[in-house]
Amino acid sequence: MTYKKKPSWLRMPERGSEEAAKVRSILRKYSLDTVCRQAMCPNLGHCFQRGTATFLILGNRCTRSCRYCAIEHSEGFLDKPDANEPERLAEAAAEMELRYVIITSVTRDDLEDGGAGHFANTVKAVREKISGARIEVLTPDFRGNSDALKVIADAGPDVFNHNLETVERLFPDVRPEASYGMSLEVLELYGKLAPSTPRKSGLMLGLGETEIEIRNALQDLRGKGVTMLTLGQYLQPSRKHWPVDRYVTPDEFDAWKDEALAMGFVSAASAPLVRSSFHSDIYSGLT
Numbered sequence: 001m002t003y004k005k006k007p008s009w010l011r012m013p014e015r016g017s018e019e020a021a022k023v024r025s026i027l028r029k030y031s032l033d034t035v036c037r038q039a040m041c042p043n044l045g046h047c048f049q050r051g052t053a054t055f056l057i058l059g060n061r062c063t064r065s066c067r068y069c070a071i072e073h074s075e076g077f078l079d080k081p082d083a084n085e086p087e088r089l090a091e092a093a094a095e096m097e098l099r100y101v102i103i104t105s106v107t108r109d110d111l112e113d114g115g116a117g118h119f120a121n122t123v124k125a126v127r128e129k130i131s132g133a134r135i136e137v138l139t140p141d142f143r144g145n146s147d148a149l150k151v152i153a154d155a156g157p158d159v160f161n162h163n164l165e166t167v168e169r170l171f172p173d174v175r176p177e178a179s180y181g182m183s184l185e186v187l188e189l190y191g192k193l194a195p196s197t198p199r200k201s202g203l204m205l206g207l208g209e210t211e212i213e214i215r216n217a218l219q220d221l222r223g224k225g226v227t228m229l230t231l232g233q234y235l236q237p238s239r240k241h242w243p244v245d246r247y248v249t250p251d252e253f254d255a256w257k258d259e260a261l262a263m264g265f266v267s268a269a270s271a272p273l274v275r276s277s278f279h280s281d282i283y284s285g286l287t
């Protein structure tokens, strides 16, 4: 399988600034991981330079194997959640002087609550450590477990994010262990549990979806009360991952942004290098 040649607009931002080095050393100091590194995010250098990062909790191996994801998949036994991780993360966020803290995780189908309790403990630890900080959680689907979602809602993050990632038709091939309907249900259910908390979701484009399928997915998200959206270009992590079908132009992303805002999304980050947490502090309008 050959890689499709990347167009000029996918130029990777800078990597080696002083600020980025500071972020890396703080992450090392507190033995913390980021989805930025594990998922090979093209914006790592840019975001680290801004002094921001998206923390990855519950380990860096996932019980699932989505075909587009660079995060390591685990067949076997996974470590129990590290009880000290919430504290360490709160310390690191304070040392990074973060006003907007983003917490995500791999999917832990091996845990009864899917890791929801650990998420909640992490939100609480950050709240206690950094007064006035805004917290966004980007969570798995917890297999639609409403008790797990309630545990997170009770911890009270400021933004609840759960990605659709792709359109309905591609789920069986690209996200075989997940379901389109379940992800929509999770977003709807969270809205019932925490009606005043903004909900966010995102898709990657360029996996083979059609224009109509993208539009349907956006309408489905709006239909569940989702108000914040991210759209970005899928980039193939390795030859064994799902191939890029096409590179969507910046103009198309702009057109989707306009269409999403016309559909009633309050914020729509839509551009080739946009990722779930890209400039979340700005797009959330909360800082």
Ligand code: SF4
Binding pocket: 062, 063, 064, 065, 066, 069, 070, 071, 105, 106, 107, 140
């Ligand atoms: S569930 Fe998330 S972390 Fe796991 S393989 Fe899929 S996208 Fe990657």
